[in-house]
Amino acid sequence: MAKTNVRYLCSECGWTGPKWYGRCPECGQWGTVDEFHEARPTAAARRGGAGASSRASGPGRTARTQAAAVAESAATPITQVGTDDVARIPTGFSEFDRVLGGGIVPGSVVLIAGEPGIGKSTLLLETAGNIARAHAAQGGTVLYVSGEESQGQVRLRATRIDAVEPNLLLAATTDLATVLGLIERERPTLAIVDSAQTIVSQDVDGISGGSTQVREVASALIDVAKTLDVPVLLVGHVTKDGSIAGPRTLEHLVDVVCQFEGDGETALRMLRAVKNRFGPTDEVGCFDMSGEGIEEVTDPSGLFLSSADGSDGDGAAVEGTCVTFTLDGHRSLPIEVQSLVTNSVLPTPRRAANGVDANRIAMLVAVLYRHGHVNLLGNDLYISTIAGGLAKEPACDLAIVAALAGAAKHAPIPRTTCAIGEISLTGQVRPVPRLEYRLREAARLGFATAVVPRLRRRVEIPGLAVVQVDTLKSALGVLL
Template identity: 55%
Template sequence: MPGAVVLLAGEPGIGKSTLLLEAAAKTAQHDTVLYVTGEESASQVRMRADRIGAVEDQLYLAAETDLGALVTHVEKVQPRLLIVDSVQTIGSADATGVPGGVTQVREVAANLTRLAKERGMTTVLVGHVTKDGSIAGPRVLEHLVDVVLHFEGDRNSRLRMVRAIKNRFGPIEEVGCFDLHERGITGITDPSGLFISRHPEPVPGTCVTVTIEGTRPIPAELQALVGPTEAPQPRRTSSGLDSYRVAMVLAVMERRLNAKIGKCDVFTATVGGIRLTDPAVDLALMLSVVSAAGDKPLPQGLVALGEVGLAGELRPVRDVRRRLAEAARLGFTRALVPTGSLAAETLKLDPAPARGDLVSTRPSGIRTTNFSPGFDVTEAENVWDALTHIR
């Protein structure tokens, strides 16, 4: 989009510069591009460009940390695309403080945004993130730009994902998946199967769910490890999951299922470095912890998806049929979902069962139907029904 200003944020060394350098090279095949680096020398960027094959005649490199000099480069090159890596390393003589400070970042971002709008020049600003994953710098930085993208991934994995946090020109539901390797970065058209392990036999403490990333249904494996501890405060450690949601599911298990995990360390993680915030992973998380605590694997070919409520009820989630169809495509044979999931594709939630009726009675709401050839779906009303079914 001409004149658009995009902020791409991510952890150091995650691959932001490689992604943008490849994007710059592809754009330079038909338009002029100026890549300004404030963190490396131009020769270092050129070496990376040679390594990944991102060298084009219309791709110009400049090592600059002064805003005035950067504007001079823009006036000389007249680029259609400007990439600034990173906005925290550029300083302005018209602002107080050091480059990267709140005042400097605000001044630099405001000037670059104005320059982009005046020239109809697409501009990409690289941003840093803090330890908790939020974008570093003043909040106004996110308000100044048109698009905010978050580049994330596990350092020990080649997989990278780009998520849109803000987009004035379109939806933010889409997610881009990439493979970072020695020769650059490549888009992944079908990420299904990247976040699950292929165990020859069922393994205790593992359960597969299907999340929605953007508009894509993606199967993802959750793993849990439960062990007794003598420590006064048992550890609750999670990787790739919302720690608050994990704590809630564990509390529901202790209260509604009488699970004896109060004196155990509980470790939970996702496979492949994916981060899951979808409430639909609650049921799979619960089943993986139950499996780990009992050291008994879940039935082979099972996927589980559903939100767990504080009263122990299971709530339907959106796009259930798309999730189930993707699981069936990958060879899974059965699914466990909340009651009503197949009857209505809606976010409307049924009222929670009465407290006395929830887990004190034997299961009465289990129903199994054939979703597609070789793929059965079992619906359960609450966590007790779900646990009884898999046993």
């Protein structure tokens, strides 16, 4: 066992110090400072000799385990550095490639985090099958290392999602030295480690999944990825509040951090880039989870809308519904807001919201009463979205108010009309960012009329009538 230097590490901000504190002196969080055993390389490892540990003895071993190695290449002026584009590796999912910025960069380390059972392992195993299938002719291999399942269990899942390929190599181990040795020996096109919290290094103290072990495992995988130019997809667990488990420095070490999100009651899954050194961080990938695996949804526009004609089955329009457009990354998604207004028999009227911010509903009801002359203060209100969509952006205010007013006055809003705008406490309809982008998406989906805030410049969208309003009262006059 290597000698260790006891220090204390904050799992929230990454602060380190020689003394324990109940409250982190850097970020001010309570209970986040834990003991951290920082490993020191042995003398043999510093000399790069044969007496180093097993993971420092293989060919192509990283500079991290050969700390005394002298840099072979001098610093180069930035003007002399080539600008040739790196050939990215397609994942087989256009949505995954979109989030990564065009594909997997060789030598990069991508951290995929998400709640248990959300589909992280399924997504990566299917990605491994796609890459193995695409590189079979060139003799490339894909290495999938599982620290949570046996080889037989991974094979069962691969059979179910049609990811069985002869050049897809499976390994079930929790030893870091074994993982690094497999990557060095096979030199795969892609390596997947599932997960960082299950792999254990014998060179440092600490339990599996602890801050010490997670940091050591991530650092070693990053070293081998950069040295051998092998991309690594690393699965990370999350805590109860949804943040990535382990020290916060883990997110700083890797090149890309992706969050795999979704509602357990629906099949929709969203992949978001929280950090990306090789592309934008405002891209979102949409996937559909099924029994046969994960399928990408290249056009999610119809996921959050009900029937195409908006009728109740008898041909009559449905009251209490309104469509708006919200931004998720670079995408503009239509969200249908539905509301139900009933007479209350309770001392305190009930407010139930699903997919909408409940605090904002209380504010909008008060604004609707004061400036729209629609009294809903004594009614039970039920507001919801379709298929787990989120209408929490301020640009959805006008659609929420229109749905509530339409339900109260029994006045249905035409299905081909959408409403976009933020409502202030003074009853004004305020502008929203990237409005023209939303309007073009509305025109593409067949909407004929859009009620929007007053624009500073004239916007003409073919096939879409843009109605500009200043106040909530005038907006309700147009919509209802």
